[in-house]
Amino acid sequence: MIKRSDFPILKSKIGGRPLVYFDNAATSQKPQVVINAVKTYYENFNANVHRGLNPLAAEATARYEAARDIIAGFIGAKRQEVIFTRGATESINLIARTWGEANLRSGDIVLLSVAEHHANIVPWLQLKEKIGIRLSYIPLNRSGELDLVAGAKLLKRPRVKLISVSLASNVLGLRHDLEKLLRVAKKLNIISLVDAAQAAAHEALDVKKLGGDFLAFSGHKIYGPTGTGVLYGREELLAALPPFLGGGDMIDSVALDGFSVNELPYKFEAGTPNIAGVIGLGEACKYLINIGWSEIKTREESLRDYFLKKLETRPFIRLIGSGQKKLPLFSLTIDGVHPHDAADLLGQEGIILRAGHHCAEPLHRQLGLTATLRASLSFYNTKAEIDYFFKKLDELYQAF
Amino acid sequence: MNYIKLFKPDSDMDIYGQNIMDHYKNPRNVGFLEAPDASRRETNATCGDELVVSIKMKGQKIAALKFQGHGCAISQAAASILSEELVGKTRKQVAGYKFADMQMILGVPISERRYKCAMLGLRAIQKALLK
Numbered sequence: 001m002i003k004r005s006d007f008p009i010l011k012s013k014i015g016g017r018p019l020v021y022f023d024n025a026a027t028s029q030k031p032q033v034v035i036n037a038v039k040t041y042y043e044n045f046n047a048n049v050h051r052g053l054n055p056l057a058a059e060a061t062a063r064y065e066a067a068r069d070i071i072a073g074f075i076g077a078k079r080q081e082v083i084f085t086r087g088a089t090e091s092i093n094l095i096a097r098t099w100g101e102a103n104l105r106s107g108d109i110v111l112l113s114v115a116e117h118h119a120n121i122v123p124w125l126q127l128k129e130k131i132g133i134r135l136s137y138i139p140l141n142r143s144g145e146l147d148l149v150a151g152a153k154l155l156k157r158p159r160v161k162l163i164s165v166s167l168a169s170n171v172l173g174l175r176h177d178l179e180k181l182l183r184v185a186k187k188l189n190i191i192s193l194v195d196a197a198q199a200a201a202h203e204a205l206d207v208k209k210l211g212g213d214f215l216a217f218s219g220h221k222i223y224g225p226t227g228t229g230v231l232y233g234r235e236e237l238l239a240a241l242p243p244f245l246g247g248g249d250m251i252d253s254v255a256l257d258g259f260s261v262n263e264l265p266y267k268f269e270a271g272t273p274n275i276a277g278v279i280g281l282g283e284a285c286k287y288l289i290n291i292g293w294s295e296i297k298t299r300e301e302s303l304r305d306y307f308l309k310k311l312e313t314r315p316f317i318r319l320i321g322s323g324q325k326k327l328p329l330f331s332l333t334i335d336g337v338h339p340h341d342a343a344d345l346l347g348q349e350g351i352i353l354r355a356g357h358h359c360a361e362p363l364h365r366q367l368g369l370t371a372t373l374r375a376s377l378s379f380y381n382t383k384a385e386i387d388y389f390f391k392k393l394d395e396l397y398q399a400f
Numbered sequence: 401m402n403y404i405k406l407f408k409p410d411s412d413m414d415i416y417g418q419n420i421m422d423h424y425k426n427p428r429n430v431g432f433l434e435a436p437d438a439s440r441r442e443t444n445a446t447c448g449d450e451l452v453v454s455i456k457m458k459g460q461k462i463a464a465l466k467f468q469g470h471g472c473a474i475s476q477a478a479a480s481i482l483s484e485e486l487v488g489k490t491r492k493q494v495a496g497y498k499f500a501d502m503q504m505i506l507g508v509p510i511s512e513r514r515y516k517c518a519m520l521g522l523r524a525i526q527k528a529l530l531k
Binding site for chain 2 (some may be wrong): 338339340341344345349355358359364370371392395396399400
């Protein structure tokens with residue numbers, strides 16, 4: 001069951017006003033069980049994992065690896081297909097640096113969409129500089145949805161080797177029908193990477209059903225600790241990849257003139273990992289499973305519809321991105337009020353929003369915008385908070 | 401951080417001071433001077449705000465200053481206020497302006513997170529005059 005009181009920060013105040021947290025797309029708040037898991041680890045089990053034949057290390061390792069099992073179940077993967085990273089950004093970079101550098105040649109094409117987060121553009125631009133790959137971008141239709149027809153056409157161009165697209169946009173707030181494109185890619189033997197950073201907080205991920213080869217998401221956007229993330233990859237693909245970072249844990253054995261690599265998934269986890277964070281992330285996944293995705297979805301759709309209804313009566317607000325599969329995520333422009341002024345002044349009223357291009361500068365440029373004001377909601381938000389947001393927004397609009 | 405309350409009597413919301421809102425809504429000296437002695441385009445990359453300033457000099461003093469651009473109320477109002485404030489000031493005087501001066505000119509406390517907004521116009525003018 002959804003319980004707002006599970007999230008201690010939501011009881012706090014900002015400058016004497018109740019906190020209204022509408023920046024969940026940037027990072028979500030953490031339930032008490034996640035905070036406790038991190039605390040309990042440091043208070044009782046802190047030791048380095050996979051090392052040392054001592055009981056404390058054994059306990060830390062057992063808890064760390066138990067989290068991997070939970071997360072594997074959470075996305076329908078095998079445990080050796082779950083690689084822990086610092087976040088979706090690192091997961092995507094890992095693929096660019098390992099799969100990309102091993103498989104892409106000058107002139108090969110990586111297919112993205114214009115709505116991608118910088119984390120799914122810059123690593124490929126880096127490869128463009130390094131080995132001369134080309135980037136191609138799937139356009140959007142007028143309402144902001146991914147143009148699937150154009151996407152399928154682009155996939156059929158010669159030399160397309162990889163498609164890397166987000167499952168849901170962090171600006172448009174739309175969940176794309178990516179499955180269709182992933183099926184086309186598979187038929188054409190094109191490798192696919194799904195950036196699920198935004199989608200992961202709103203639906204049950206099933207890597208098999210989805211059908212991509214790789215999938216990336218961040219822990220902190222799904223109620224887990226910051227500095228945690230996951231890279232999923234099909235086992236045979238991961239096994240064939242060269243290692244990413246070198247160091248402890250990722251090696252099998254090291255000599256003065258060479259090394260051999262550890263088995264999956266440790267091969268990609270060099271150095272001491274974020275043990276407490278991963279344990280916390282496992283707890284976050286358990287927390288979401290316990291609530292149940294259908295309850296989360298129902299609540300979020302009801303908040304979304306309420307928000308959209310409020311927008312309807314306000315012609316001075318423009319919503320960027322609308323479609324069938326709309327998340328409770330709204331990027332807005334307000335006549336006469338710059339997004340930065342709105343975020344700053346509403347922030348002083350306790351409403352936490354984000355203004356800017358939300359790490360999607362190419363998309364904003366394409367839309368002819370320099371910035372938007374983004375309100376992104378979670379299941380723990382309330383209709384009363386939405387009322388308060390619009391009341392304050394109306395006052396702001398009238399004052400400007 | 402307290403902003404001066406005003407504008408909407410039935411609202412308890414703190415909006416920027418009257419000075420800022422006045423200059424934001426009715427900016428002075430908007431445009432580009434013909435054959436300027438100095439000009440400069442300056443942007444805040446992270447927020448997309450942009451200003452182009454053009455300056456006419458009379459000896460060492462600013463004779464006229466115009467600006468055009470887009471951005472938030474703080475950045476645009478600050479540029480508008482400066483376009484009046486700095487006329488008659490010498491290069492040396494303008495070079496000496498700092499964040500504290502901008503806060504005084506704007507008439508309200510500016511929080512750290514708006515530092516770049518408040519400084520955009522001044523930065524453009526100072527760089528234009530730096531030769």
